[in-house]
Amino acid sequence: xxxxxxxxxxxxxxxxxxxxxxxxxxxxxxxxxxxxxxxxxxxxxxxxxxxxxxxxxxxxxxxxxxxxxxxxxxxxxxxxxxxxxxxxxxxxxxxxxxxxxxxxxxxxxxxxxxxxxxxxxxxxxxxxxxxxxxxxxxxxxxxxxxxxxxxxxxxxxxxxxxxxxxxxxxxxxxxxxxxxxxxxxxxxxxxxxxxxxxxxxxxxxxxxxxxxxxxxxxxxxxxxxxxxxxxxxxxxxxxxxxxxxxxxxxxxxxxxxxxxxxxxxxxxxxxxxxxxxxxxxxxxxxxxxxxxxxxxxxxxxxxxxxxxxxxxxxxxxxxxxxxxxxxxxxxxxxxxxxxxxxxxxxxxxxxxxxxxxxxxxxxxxxxxxxxxxxxxxxxxxxxxxxxxxxxxxxxxxxxxxxxxxxxxxxxxxxxxxxxxxxxxxxxxxxxxxxxxxxxxxxxxxxxxxxxxxxxxxxxxxxxxxxxxxxxxxxxxxxxxxxxxxxxxxxxxxx
Amino acid sequence: xxxxxxxxxxxxxxxxxxxxxxxxxxxxxxxxxxxxxxxxxxxxxxxxxxxxxxxxxxxxxxxxxxxxxxxxxxxxxxxxxxxxxxxxxxxxxxxxxxxxxxxxxxxxxxxxxxxxxxxxxxxxxxxxxxxxxxxxxxxxxxxxxxxxxxxxxxxxxxxxxxxxxxxxxxxxxxxxxxxxxxxxxxxxxxxxxxxxxxxxxxxxxxxxxxxxxxxxxxxxxxxxxxxxxxxxxxxxxxxxxxxxxxxxxxxxxxxxxxxxxxxxxxxxxxxxxxxxxxxxxxxxxxxxxxxxxxxxxxxxxxxxxxxxxxxxxxxxxxxxxxxxxxxxxxxxxxxxxxxxxxxxxxxxxxxxxxxxxxxxxxxxxxxxxxxxxxxxxxxxxxxxxxxxxxxxxxxxxxxxxxxxxxxxxxxxxxxxxxxxxxxxxxxxxxxxxxxxxxxxxxxxxxxxxxxxxxxxxxxxxxxxxxxxxxxxxxxxxxxxxxxxxxxxxxxxxx
Numbered sequence: 001x002x003x004x005x006x007x008x009x010x011x012x013x014x015x016x017x018x019x020x021x022x023x024x025x026x027x028x029x030x031x032x033x034x035x036x037x038x039x040x041x042x043x044x045x046x047x048x049x050x051x052x053x054x055x056x057x058x059x060x061x062x063x064x065x066x067x068x069x070x071x072x073x074x075x076x077x078x079x080x081x082x083x084x085x086x087x088x089x090x091x092x093x094x095x096x097x098x099x100x101x102x103x104x105x106x107x108x109x110x111x112x113x114x115x116x117x118x119x120x121x122x123x124x125x126x127x128x129x130x131x132x133x134x135x136x137x138x139x140x141x142x143x144x145x146x147x148x149x150x151x152x153x154x155x156x157x158x159x160x161x162x163x164x165x166x167x168x169x170x171x172x173x174x175x176x177x178x179x180x181x182x183x184x185x186x187x188x189x190x191x192x193x194x195x196x197x198x199x200x201x202x203x204x205x206x207x208x209x210x211x212x213x214x215x216x217x218x219x220x221x222x223x224x225x226x227x228x229x230x231x232x233x234x235x236x237x238x239x240x241x242x243x244x245x246x247x248x249x250x251x252x253x254x255x256x257x258x259x260x261x262x263x264x265x266x267x268x269x270x271x272x273x274x275x276x277x278x279x280x281x282x283x284x285x286x287x288x289x290x291x292x293x294x295x296x297x298x299x300x301x302x303x304x305x306x307x308x309x310x311x312x313x314x315x316x317x318x319x320x321x322x323x324x325x326x327x328x329x330x331x332x333x334x335x336x337x338x339x340x341x342x343x344x345x346x347x348x349x350x351x352x353x354x355x356x357x358x359x360x361x362x363x364x365x366x367x368x369x370x371x372x373x374x375x376x377x378x379x380x381x382x383x384x385x386x387x388x389x390x391x392x393x394x395x396x397x398x399x400x401x402x403x404x405x406x407x408x409x410x411x412x413x414x415x416x417x418x419x420x421x422x423x424x425x426x427x428x429x430x431x432x433x434x435x436x437x438x439x440x441x442x443x444x445x446x447x448x449x450x451x452x453x454x455x456x457x458x459x460x461x462x463x464x465x466x467x468x469x470x471x472x473x474x475x476x477x478x479x480x481x482x483x484x485x486x487x488x489x490x491x492x493x494x
Numbered sequence: 495x496x497x498x499x500x501x502x503x504x505x506x507x508x509x510x511x512x513x514x515x516x517x518x519x520x521x522x523x524x525x526x527x528x529x530x531x532x533x534x535x536x537x538x539x540x541x542x543x544x545x546x547x548x549x550x551x552x553x554x555x556x557x558x559x560x561x562x563x564x565x566x567x568x569x570x571x572x573x574x575x576x577x578x579x580x581x582x583x584x585x586x587x588x589x590x591x592x593x594x595x596x597x598x599x600x601x602x603x604x605x606x607x608x609x610x611x612x613x614x615x616x617x618x619x620x621x622x623x624x625x626x627x628x629x630x631x632x633x634x635x636x637x638x639x640x641x642x643x644x645x646x647x648x649x650x651x652x653x654x655x656x657x658x659x660x661x662x663x664x665x666x667x668x669x670x671x672x673x674x675x676x677x678x679x680x681x682x683x684x685x686x687x688x689x690x691x692x693x694x695x696x697x698x699x700x701x702x703x704x705x706x707x708x709x710x711x712x713x714x715x716x717x718x719x720x721x722x723x724x725x726x727x728x729x730x731x732x733x734x735x736x737x738x739x740x741x742x743x744x745x746x747x748x749x750x751x752x753x754x755x756x757x758x759x760x761x762x763x764x765x766x767x768x769x770x771x772x773x774x775x776x777x778x779x780x781x782x783x784x785x786x787x788x789x790x791x792x793x794x795x796x797x798x799x800x801x802x803x804x805x806x807x808x809x810x811x812x813x814x815x816x817x818x819x820x821x822x823x824x825x826x827x828x829x830x831x832x833x834x835x836x837x838x839x840x841x842x843x844x845x846x847x848x849x850x851x852x853x854x855x856x857x858x859x860x861x862x863x864x865x866x867x868x869x870x871x872x873x874x875x876x877x878x879x880x881x882x883x884x885x886x887x888x889x890x891x892x893x894x895x896x897x898x899x900x901x902x903x904x905x906x907x908x909x910x911x912x913x914x915x916x917x918x919x920x921x922x923x924x925x926x927x928x929x930x931x932x933x934x935x936x937x938x939x940x941x942x943x944x945x946x947x948x949x950x951x952x953x954x955x956x957x958x959x960x961x962x963x964x965x966x967x968x969x970x971x972x973x974x975x976x977x978x979x980x981x982x983x984x985x986x987x988x
Contacts, residue, residue, distance in 0.1 A: 009550040011592035011844040014577060017544035019590060025540035041900050043878035043907030043926070046519035050511035050623045051545060051579075051609065052567070056503040073546070073577075075569040083508060083567075085545075096513060098505035105925045107910045115545065129544045140910040144889050148908075151897070290890035291897035350505040384537035395638050395777075396784035403645070403785030406535050413537030414642070416601045416634040431599045432537070 016122030017129055023381050028368055030377075031160050032113050032133055035362065038156045039111040039135050042148065047110040049092040051117070055082035057095045059349060073119045073128075085117035089134045090346065090359065097138045097357075098350035107140040113364075125365075136359025138347065143280045146171075146314040146342060146358050147287040153318050153338055153360050154297045160367065161376030166322045167337075170301035172315045173281050174308050174341070177206075179274010180249040180267050184242040189273065201236035203309040206250055217250075218243055252302040257285040260300045280314060311341030316360065324373050334370055338362040383433035385412040385488055388426075389419035390441040397445065401438060401484060408485045410492070429455060436491050438484070450484055452477045454491055510616030511623055517875050522862055524871075525654050526607050526627055529856065532650045533605040533629050536642065541604040543586040545611070549576035551589045553843060567613045567622075579611035583628045584840065584853065591632045591851075592844035601634040607858075619859075630853025632841065637774045640665075640808040640836060640852050641781040647812050647832055647854050648791045654861065655870030660816045661831075664795035666809045667775050668802050668835070671700075673768010674743040674761050678736040683767065695730035697803040700744055711744075712737055746796040751779040754794045774808060805835030810854065818867050828864055832856040877927035879906040879982055882920075883913035884935040891939065895932060895978060902979045904986070923949060930985050932978070944978055946971045948985055 013019055020028070036046070055074055074084035086092050089112045097108060113133045122128055135152065137145040150169050157167050181187040186195040186202065205212075205220035212220070219225035221243040224235035238246070248267050254260045261282045268274025281300050288298050304317045320334035340360030347355035371377050387401045398414045405412035413432075415425045429437045437453040444450060457475045479487040507513055514522070530540070549568055568578035580586050583606045591602060607627045616622055629646065631639040644663050651661050675681040680689040680696065699706075699714035706714070713719035715737040718729035732740070742761050748754045755776045762768025775794050782792050798811045814828035834854030841849035865871050881895045892908045899906035907926075909919045923931045931947040938944055951969045973981040 008846060009553065009844055010548070011551065011589050012548065013589075013593065014544070014546050014548050015571070015573075017546055019544070019594075020540075020542040022539040022541075025542045026534075029540075040520075041903065041905050043905060045516040046514075046523075047516075048514040048519045050508070050513070051611070052508050052511055052623065054504070054506065054508050057505065059503060073569060075567060077509070079509075095505050095507075099507065100513075105922055109907065117545070129546065137910065142889075142910050144893060144908065145910050147893065148910075155900075287890050287893045290894040292894075292901075293897075350503055352502060386537075395636075396781050399638060399641065399781045400784040400786075402642075403787075406649075407786075409535065411535050411537060413603065414638065416631065416636050416639050416642075428599055 016120075016127060018127055023377075026380070027371075027377050028131065028364065031368055031371065032131070032364070034159045035133055035156045036111065036113065038152060038159050042109070042135075042152045042155075044109040044111040044135050044152075047093070047096060047112050048114065049086070049096060049112070051085050051115070052083050053086050053092055053095065055084045057350075058084055058086065058091050071119055073117050087118055088116050089114070089132050089361070090136070090343075093134075093136055093138065093359075094346035094357075095350065097347045097355060101347075101351065106138075107145065108138045109135070110138070111135040131364040133362040133364050134359055136357055138357040139355055141344075141356040143283050143314060144287055146280075146316070147284045147291075149340060149358055149360050150284070150298050150316050151288060151291055151293045153316065153340075153362075154293055156362065157318060157337070157367075161371055161374065162320060162367075164296060166374075167297075167318055167320050169298040169316055169318045170304040171281065171284055171298060172300070172302050172304040172308065173277040174311050174313055174315060175273050175277025175280065176264055176268060176302065177203075177249060177277075177308055179269075179271035179277055180245055182271040182274060183267065183269045184238060184245040186236065186238065186242070189271075198236045198238070200309075201234070202238075202246060205236065206246070206305045207309060209250060209303075209305060214247065218247065221246055249302050250305060253300070257282075257295060257300045260302070261285070264302065277313070284314060306336070307339055307341055310343070312344045313342035314358065315339075315341035318362075320370050322374070334373065336363070337367045337370060381433065382411070382435055382492075383429075385410060385436045385438060385492075386425070386429040386432060386434040387412065387414045387438040388422070388429075389415050390422070390439060391445070392419050394440075394442075394445065397440065401440075401450070401481075404485050405488060408489070410485070410488060436488055438488070440481075444478070448481050449478050450481055452479060452487055452491055454494075457494075508622075510614075510621060512621055517871075520874070521865075521871050522625065522858065525862055525865065526625070526858070528653045529627055529650045530605065530607065532646060532653050536603070536629075536646045536649075538603040538605040538629050538646075541587070541590060541606050542608065543580070543590060543606070545579050545609070546577050547580050547586055547589065549578045551844075552578055552580065552585050565613055567611050581612055582610050583608070583626050583855070584630070584837075587628075587630055587632070587853075588840035588851075589844065591841045591849060595841075595845065600632075601639065602632045603629070604632070605629040625858040627856040627858050628853055630851055632851040633849055635838075635850040637777050637808060638781055640774075640810070641778045641785075643834060643852055643854050644778070644792050644810050645782060645785055645787045647810065647834075647856075648787055650856065651812060651831070651861075655865055655868065656814060656861075658790060660868070661791075661812055661814050663792040663810055663812045664798040665775065665778055665792060666794070666796050666798040666802065667771040668805050668807055668809060669767050669771025669774065670758055670762060670796065671697075671743060671771075671802055673763075673765035673771055674739055676765040676768060677761065677763045678732060678739040680730065680732065680736070683765075692730040692732070694803075695728070696732075696740060699730065700740065700799045701803060703744060703797075703799060708741065712741065715740055743796050744799060747794070751776075751789060751794045754796070755779070758796065771807070778808060800830070801833055801835055804837065806838045807836035808852065809833075809835035812856075814864050816868070828867065830857070831861045831864060875927065876905070876929055876986075877923075879904060879930045879932060879986075880919070880923040880926060880928040881906065881908045881932040882916065882923070883909050884916070884933060885939070886913055888934075888936075888939065891934065895934075895944070895975075898979050899982060902983070904979070904982060930982055932982070934975075938972070942975050943972050944975055946973060946981055946985055948988075951988075 072084040072087050074082050077083050115129050116132050117129050154169050178187055181199055186198045188194045205217050209217050220235045221238045222235050224233055226232045252263045254263055264278045307315050317336055318338040319336050322334055323331045324334050326332050338360055342358040344354055344356045385405055387398050389398055402412045402414045435456050437455055439451040454475050566578040566581050568576050571577050609623050610626050611623050648663050672681055675693055680692045682688045699711045703711050714729045715732045716729050718727055720726045746757045748757055758772045762772055801809050811830055812832040813830050817825045818828050820826050832854055836852040838848055838850045879899055881892045883892055896906045896908045929950050931949055933945040948969050
């Protein structure tokens with residue numbers, strides 16, 4: 001036979017991907033289920049599109065190259081059309097909203113959860129497949145939709161185990177920034193194409209405020225900035241006064257929403273668009289207050305600048321405010337776990353008609369990491385009760401025991417490996433994080449009893465050398481076979 | 495602006511794929527959750543691998559072609575290696591079992607649920623992405639593992655809503671068939687390569703028994719068979735006596751498991767392999783009986799021939815026994831919803847070492863269709879309570895109402911479309927399958943009340959012309975704003 005000559009395939013997870021085992025799967029699932037419950041209660045309907053979209057619908061095809069650009073995994077189908085794995089859940093929503101526009105309710109509230117794929121260089125903690133968890137409302141320009149998304153985001157964080165006080169949902173508005181730019185003289189409402197380059201620099205500059213700090217951003221608003229490597233980034237060319245107006249926006253947050261609104265009104269001056277944005281923020285705050293979502297949960301904060309370049313109206317971000325230790329052991333705030341805002345042009349790509357939309361995306365992996373940091377993970381990590389096999393010929397007896405346990409809702413399994421070495425069976429139970437091992441040799445069988453071994457207690461005893469504090473609790477117990485379920489249940493409850 | 499000239503992308507689901515809306519998503523999820531609960535109770539651990547595998551690991555690359563063969567969606571990564579979407583959940587399991595063999599418990603019980611992709615010609619009800627729901631035990635040759643899978647499959651069917659008596663799990667064994675082939679003279683234990691072609695024809699022939707009937711299979715076992723189009727399929731060339739032995743196997747089922755075992759013992763005669771297979775079936779029946787899984791749920795049935803060519807030992811199939819009407823209005827049994835068996839060579843591809851494994855795959859879409867046919871679908875299909883907007887300026891009041899309802903766990907939304915036309919709001923509520931509409935105009939607001947409209951009752955009244963039977967139940971109700979939650983809850987409970 002030539003089998004020996006065949007090169008064996010490598011058993012490897014593809015580069016940039018990963019495998020999720022046991023509680024890694026169920027913990028994420030429990031979190032997503034809880035969030036889905038909130039989305040559902042808010043009237044959002046589930047939508048599950050397939051992983052595959054036409055590259056045309058995704059809009060990631062560059063006309064001047066033969067292959068779709070970097071960023072997506074793509075291939076040609078049998079008709080030579082380019083297909084790709086979705087890179088987010090918003091692009092498929094835009095396709096669905098256009099395709100089924102005559103059948104869907106309008107406004108259409110939908111949520112979606114599932115993996116997305118990015119053909120990017122993988123890095124530590126950065127994978128080519130990861131989960132997203134989105135909720136969007138399509139087809140309404142009302143800022144009540146934005147307010148609702150903020151309230152829902154707040155509820156979602158609390159339902160998965162982030163207590164009130166440990167998070168804040170911050171709300172800002174792109175239109176206010178545009179109004180500020182008008183005042184600063186880099187936006188001319190009568191000719192929106194003027195100063196486009198300058199505004200682009202302003203947007204990118206304030207987006208970097210966390211990294212560059214005030215001085216760095218001011219440099220970029222003015223002549224430009226030389227970084228540590230000596231590279232020079234050209235600035236927007238704003239005067240000191242103009243830059244002051246923009247920086248005033250970023251730091252416009254005051255103690256109360258009303259004061260912040262008042263400060264923003266000063267900043268946008270006579271700008272019509274700016275006033276519209278300030279009014280929207282004020283309305284959002286009023287609507288949230290009416291629903292009981294006060295400043296302990298949701299605040300107006302013009303300092304939220306992430307995504308201002310992408311979104312067209314209200315922008316929101318959820319930050320966790322408790323401290324964790326970073327990789328260098330320094331304390332820092334956990335930071336952002338969700339973000340979103342209003343975007344009005346995605347459906348228009350397909351239909352030509354503007355369809356206003358707003359939505360939020362929760363960072364599934366970051367939120368799960370936060371829950372781990374807080375010890376608030378919901379999934380059950382207990383292994384199964386393991387029924388050991390002392391006598392291979394009495395497998396039917398052992399199968400009957402697990403059947404009884406499972407019938408009673410207790411997670412249980414019989415050892416299915418080679419039963420010869422009993423030590424291996426206990427090692428197996430240990431690897432399975434089993435709380436209880438059930439043992440019945442021929443002697444016990446003859447007497448109609450089983451032995452229960454409390455493995456959690458055993459591990460504790462092994463940990464602290466002294467048996468003293470456990471002496472009242474037996475690590476091993478003999479019970480009648482008929483009492484198996486009851487005795488295991490009692491041991492599990494301890 | 496050149497926008498008008500740009501060709502708009504088509505808003506289309508890619509060919510062979512589909513979108514799932516609302517309850518289509520949540521019903522499937524509820525079913526999979528219930529099954530996962532059973533798998534978990536049996537000690538199976540969740541595993542989620544990524545959608546992408548190397549083509550090498552999937553083993554679908556033909557060495558003589560430049561592109562991976564039909565069947566998978568594949569592309570080259572940045573290192574020119576072929577990558578592909580998984581076409582099932584077993585191939586990734588084999589890769590994982592090989593890759594993590596030193597870390598995983600042995601035996602390793604795992605379940606997996608998720609989409610798989612097939613690059614095949616789509617047809618009615620046949621899609622290029624669909625769900626699978628598998629459980630497998632890797633690393634044990636014990637038929638206790640096979641028995642356990644059968645018991646678990648039985649529990650899984652019952653937990654999703656298929657009552658006992660409406661299904662049967664049938665068990666067969668490839669080794670028995672091999673023993674029968676030995677007796678029939680088409681398998682020579684001392685030279686397994688002899689008669690390979692004949693055995694292939696026998697396997698394919700009995701696999702077609704549902705379609706071709708006894709006579710068709712007998713023709714294929716003998717000289718061959720001419721189909722209706724006139725095409726001739728060469729047969730295995732068995733004599734009448736030899737064919738009789740094979741057909742005896744297919745029809746060996748007797749009233750009790752013990753009788754079936756006795757009949758199979760006759761058929762396999764002196765074949766060592768055949769006797770081994772019969773013993774395995776007998777052991778499986780004994781183990782299942784001990785666990786309380788009798789012939790009302792699981793039976794030995796040598797008539798189960800599907801997959802006998804693929805599997806190496808026990809084979810199982812779950813059939814639903816109730817009747818449904820087929821597309822032509824004829825009564826027929828619902829048929830198979832799950833299948834599996836023992837396969838021992840999948841991990842060996844990677845490591846060179848044989849690793850015995852057994853598992854089952856539930857046909858998610860077929861089982862869901864069965865639950866629909868039985869009216870046993872678990873998901874909540876009720877739409878949200880819709881709070882209508884009579885007065886755009888009082889949006890804060892309406893938001894407070896939905897907040898109250900949601901806080902009380904009631905699914906609710908405020909109408910976010912243009913509120914001008916009240917008829918549109920009621921049409922929207924209808925499209926949303928809303929059970930209750932909440933209405934508060936300025937008059938009601940001044941009096942501190944709201945009006946509740948029972949939309950389910952309204953629909954019923956519209957259905958039967960006579961109001962008579964509903965006359966004691968008001969379709970519309972005025973309640974104090976403070977009693978909103980309580981009154982809605984009462985209306986929903988009716």
